[in-house]
Structure formats: structure tokens, C-alpha cells
Amino acid sequence: MSSKYFFTHANWRAGLLAIAAAMPLGQTGAAAAARADGALQPLKPVAMPASAPAVASVARKQAAVPAPAATTVVPPSRCNEDDAAPAGTGRSANGLETSDTDPRAQLLSLMDAARERSRTVGAMRLLREAADAEIREAKAGSLPSASVVGMLNGVDTSVRGIEQTKGAQTRLNLNVIYPLYDAGRVAKLTEWRVALAEAARLGQSSVEEQLALQTVSLALDRSRYLLVGQIYSQYARKMACLVDALEIITKADRGRASELVQAQKSLQQAELAYEQNLTTLRQTEVRMRRLVGDKLPASASMSVVLTKLPDLAELERDILDAPDVAQASAQAQAQRSYAESVRAGQKPSVNLSVIGAAVGGQGRSTDWAGGVSVNIPLLQPGADYTLSAAQRRAEAAQLQRDEAIEAKRYRLIEMNDAAAASLDRARRVVEILRNSDRVRASTLQQWQQLGRRSLFDVMAAEGDYYGMRVAHVSALYDTQQVVAMMWSMGRGVGASLR
Numbered sequence: 001m002s003s004k005y006f007f008t009h010a011n012w013r014a015g016l017l018a019i020a021a022a023m024p025l026g027q028t029g030a031a032a033a034a035r036a037d038g039a040l041q042p043l044k045p046v047a048m049p050a051s052a053p054a055v056a057s058v059a060r061k062q063a064a065v066p067a068p069a070a071t072t073v074v075p076p077s078r079c080n081e082d083d084a085a086p087a088g089t090g091r092s093a094n095g096l097e098t099s100d101t102d103p104r105a106q107l108l109s110l111m112d113a114a115r116e117r118s119r120t121v122g123a124m125r126l127l128r129e130a131a132d133a134e135i136r137e138a139k140a141g142s143l144p145s146a147s148v149v150g151m152l153n154g155v156d157t158s159v160r161g162i163e164q165t166k167g168a169q170t171r172l173n174l175n176v177i178y179p180l181y182d183a184g185r186v187a188k189l190t191e192w193r194v195a196l197a198e199a200a201r202l203g204q205s206s207v208e209e210q211l212a213l214q215t216v217s218l219a220l221d222r223s224r225y226l227l228v229g230q231i232y233s234q235y236a237r238k239m240a241c242l243v244d245a246l247e248i249i250t251k252a253d254r255g256r257a258s259e260l261v262q263a264q265k266s267l268q269q270a271e272l273a274y275e276q277n278l279t280t281l282r283q284t285e286v287r288m289r290r291l292v293g294d295k296l297p298a299s300a301s302m303s304v305v306l307t308k309l310p311d312l313a314e315l316e317r318d319i320l321d322a323p324d325v326a327q328a329s330a331q332a333q334a335q336r337s338y339a340e341s342v343r344a345g346q347k348p349s350v351n352l353s354v355i356g357a358a359v360g361g362q363g364r365s366t367d368w369a370g371g372v373s374v375n376i377p378l379l380q381p382g383a384d385y386t387l388s389a390a391q392r393r394a395e396a397a398q399l400q401r402d403e404a405i406e407a408k409r410y411r412l413i414e415m416n417d418a419a420a421a422s423l424d425r426a427r428r429v430v431e432i433l434r435n436s437d438r439v440r441a442s443t444l445q446q447w448q449q450l451g452r453r454s455l456f457d458v459m460a461a462e463g464d465y466y467g468m469r470v471a472h473v474s475a476l477y478d479t480q481q482v483v484a485m486m487w488s489m490g491r492g493v494g495a496s497l498r
Contacts, residue, residue: 096229099298104497105304106297110219111212111494113292119212124204131197138193141186144178170360180372181350188341195334209323211291213488216497217481218288224303224477225281228470232274235466239267242459245283259455266459270466303473306480307423310487310496312416318490319408328401335394342387348376408489419482426475431469436465 115121151171179186246260288296319325356368377383440461446452487496 008187022085029238061224096226098226098235098301101300103300106300107216107219107497108494110215110292112241114211114215115208115372117293120207120212121204124207128197128200128204131200135190135193135197135461138190141189142179144176146176155481168361173354174359176354178352180352182351183347184342185341185343188337188344192334192341195330195337199327199330199334202323202330205323205346206327209488211490212493213484215291216484216493218284220302220477220480221284222281222288223299224473225277225284226299227303227473229274229277229281231466232277236267236270236274238462243267262455263459303476306483307476309419309423309483312328315412315486315490319405322490325404328397328404332394332397332401335390335397339387339390339394346377346380346383348374350374412486412489415482415486419479419486422475422479422482426472426479429472429475433472435466436468440465
């Protein structure tokens with residue numbers, strides 16, 4: 001064996017030892033899995049007793065042969081800094097960390113901030129206040145009303161050419177009307193206004209619930225992309241460490257340059273995935289600032305805040321208490337009351353009226369009259385159509401309410417199945433992830449034993465492991481998104497958090 005051949009392979013072995021030091025088997029990935037998704041327990045390294053002697057023998061041979069100048073230590077910044085983001089990215093990994101804040105308390109705080117900031121909620125509040133004012137207006141219809149009319153006239157009166165009166169004249173008329181009987185028209189109009197005010201109040205609650213769901217959904221997405229960013233960051237660091245080690249090997253053995261190119265390609269793909277996730281995270285934060293303001297708190301760890309499936313039967317009962325369903329019920333009641341007020345308007349009414357007049361100046365006089373007036377509608381050509389239209393609107397509002405309840409019930413069943421499937425997928429991914437970690441640890445160890453596995457096997461195992469971690473995070477957050485929507489269809493997502 002020539003000395004050139006011996007030193008080339010000694011260099012190669014030194015590179016493998018550098019990889020072994022930089023990429024501990026199982027430990028780094030397992031601990032990171034527990035940090036990133038918040039639900040996995042740290043995985044123990046796979047025991048491979050046969051590998052220890054092989055690595056030790058390489059170490060003994062390396063100690064016996066002087067290391068060439070090309071053999072250098074892998075830079076620790078590419079392998080051992082868990083908090084470092086991939087090179088060239090615009091955001092450090094410190095910006096991907098989560099806080100220790102209680103996730104439920106943070107979600108409730110974000111919901112309150114969004115409600116206070118929303119102009120839509122403010123507009124609905126003003127509409128509710130306007131509806132309350134209309135109630136007082138309708139109630140005032142049963143109270144006495146009075147009006148005064150004043151006039152200043154010039155008069156010139158003559159009889160058979162003889163002037164009788166000429167000059168200025170003032171006139172003052174007073175009208176007082178007190179309703180005695182209206183067949184319940186004012187009462188039904190008041191009920192109509194009360195129902196409309198209740199619909200306005202429930203409309204505000206419905207808008208607040210939609211805003212709360214949107215805020216919770218964005219907060220969950222933000223937490224999801226933060227965890228996924230941590231995973232991609234760790235994956236990119238692992239590929240960068242592999243590239244550094246292969247650069248050492250290829251300096252001594254140019255025949256392995258294709259492996260270096262393959263590792264560099266995997267590193268670029270990992271960095272691209274990290275950047276794409278980072279872009280999505282920034283867009284999510286922009287949408288959150290639109291709702292809650294520019295000062296976003298550090299995201300709490302929300303991987304398990306809404307992972308418990310609610311009781312389906314209880315949620316189906318809560319549908320009737322949902323703000324939008326209650327609003328539809330109030331609108332249907334309002335249309336029924338309005339139809340009854342139209343019917344009452346076609347019946348006789350009785351009023352107490354007092355009329356007085358005082359004339360000053362030329363032709364001074366005073367007169368007044370008081371009594372009971374009865375109004376009996378005899379011919380109202382459009383009254384029947386008005387009543388029919390009001391009745392049809394009441395029936396339409398009732399049908400819309402029933403349709404909303406039925407649609408929600410079936411939608412709830414569909415989402416319950418989707419949430420259960422996502423939760424089951426998350427459980428299955430945990431088991432797959434454990435096996436994937438064992439496979440990648442074994443593959444790396446066998447590759448370090450002078451070619452029992454190829455580099456492509458190592459990179460495939462690493463890619464599969466980190467891909468399964470992303471799949472686990474996605475399954476958990478998909479479940480939480482669906483659970484939040486299920487709660488919003490009943491009492492509200494805020495009620496579930498409280």
C-alpha cells in the first residue's frame with residue numbers, strides 16, 4: 001500500500017471522526033423534538049454496541065499516523081449552537097423562541113385587545129345604542145302629545161261694500177291628543193323595536209365572536225410557524241455540519257465530491273424551507289398587528305392549549321345559544337311583532353283631543369273644544385298587502401333561523417370528525433417519529449463505519465425525521481384550529497378558554 005493511499009484514507013477517517021464528534025447519535029435531534037413541538041418526550045439514543053470498537057479502532061490508527069495539514073476541526077458555529085439560525089436569514093433563532101406566558105391568558109388578552117381596537121365592533125355598538133333609542137321612541141307613542149301653531153295675518157273684511165274689519169290679527173292654535181285605545185298597535189311596535197334592539201346586541205356579540213375566532217386562529221398559526229421555524233433551523237444546522245465535514249473529506253478524496261454537492265443541495269433546500277416558513281410567519285404577524293396593534297407580545301407555547309375535543313352533544317345544545325342563531329331568532333320575533341302592529345293599525349282607535357284657538361288684534365276671539373274622537377278605517381286599499389308582506393318576512397326570518405341551526409349542526413359533526421382525525425394523526429406521527437429517530441441514528445452510525453451506508457441514506461433519514469417533526473406540529477395545530485371553530489359555533493371560543 002502506497003503512502004499516498006494511506007494518508008488519503010487517514011484524512012478521510014479523520015473527517016468521519018469530525019462528523020462523529022459534531023453529530024451525536026440521537027441526542028441532539030431527540031431533545032430538539034421535545035423543545036420544538038412541546039408534546040414529545042426526549043428520545044433516548046439507540047444503543048449500538050458494535051459501533052464503539054470500530055470508531056475506537058479508527059481513533060487508535062489516527063493517533064498513530066500524523067494528521068496532514070488539511071485535517072481541521074469542524075467550526076462549532078455550524079454544529080453546536082442550538083440558537084443559531086441558518087446563515088443568510090433575516091431573523092435570528094432568538095426571534096423564534098416562545099415565552100413562558102400562560103397560553104390561555106395570552107389568547108384572552110389578545111381577544112380583548114382586538115375587541116377594543118375593532119372599528120366594526122364600535123359600529124355595532126353604536127347601532128345597538130340607536131336601537132335602544134328607538135325603543136324609547138316607540139314607548140312614547142302611548143303618551144299625550146301637544147302642538148301649538150301661531151300665525152300673524154293681515155285681515156280686511158267688508159260686507160256690502162262697508163268695511164267691517166281691517167288691520168293685523170294674531171292667531172294661536174293649541175292641539176292636545178291623548179291615545180285611549182289603539183288595539184295594541186303601540187305595544188306591538190314597542191315589541192318590534194325591543195326585538196330589533198336585541199338583534200342589534202346579538203349582532204355585536206356575533207361580530208365579537210368572529211373577531212375572537214380570527215384572533216385565536218392567527219395566534220395559533222403564529223405559534224405553529226415559530227415551532228416549524230425552529231425545526232427547519234435545526235435541520236439546516238445539521239445539514240451545514242454535514243457539509244463542513246464533507247468539505248474536509250473531499251480535500252483528501254476528490255472522488256467524494258458528488259456527496260458534498262448532494263449535501264450542499266440538501267442544505268440549500270433546508271434554508272429555503274426555513275425562509276419560506278419565515279415569510280409566512282411575518283405575514284401572519286402583520287395580520288395580527290392589524291387586529292391587536294403593533295406591539296405583539298412574544299408568543300406563548302400553544303401546542304396543547306386546545307387539543308381536547310369538546311363533547312359533541314353539549315356543543316349541539318349550545319348551538320341555540322350562539323350569537324348568530326339568537327340574532328336570527330330575535331329578527332324573526334321582530335318581524336312577527338311588526339306584522340301584528342300592522343294588523344292593529346287596521347282596527348278602530350280612540351283618542352281624547354282638546355283643540356283651542358285664540359285670536360288677537362282685529363276680530364279678537366277665543367274658542368276651544370274637547371272630547372273623544374273615534375277613528376274607524378273604512379277603506380285602505382294597500383293595507384292588506386302591507387300585512388301580507390310583514391307576515392312573509394316573519395316566516396322568512398324563521399326559516400333562515402332554522403336553516404342556520406341545521407347547517408351548524410351538520411358542520412359541527414363534520415368538524416368533530418376532522419378534529420378527531422387530526423388528533424389521531426398526531427398520535428400516530430409520534431410513534432413514527434420515534435422510529436424515524438432510531439433509523440437516522442443507526443444510519444448515521446453505520447455510515448461513519450467506513451461505508452456501510454451511503455451519504456444519501458444519511459440525508460434521507462435526516463430529511464424524513466425532520467419532516468415527521470413538522471408533520472407532528474401541523475397535526476397538533478390543525479386539531480386546535482378545528483376545536484376553536486367548534487367552540488365558536490356554540491358559546492364561543494372565549495368561553496372554552498375561560
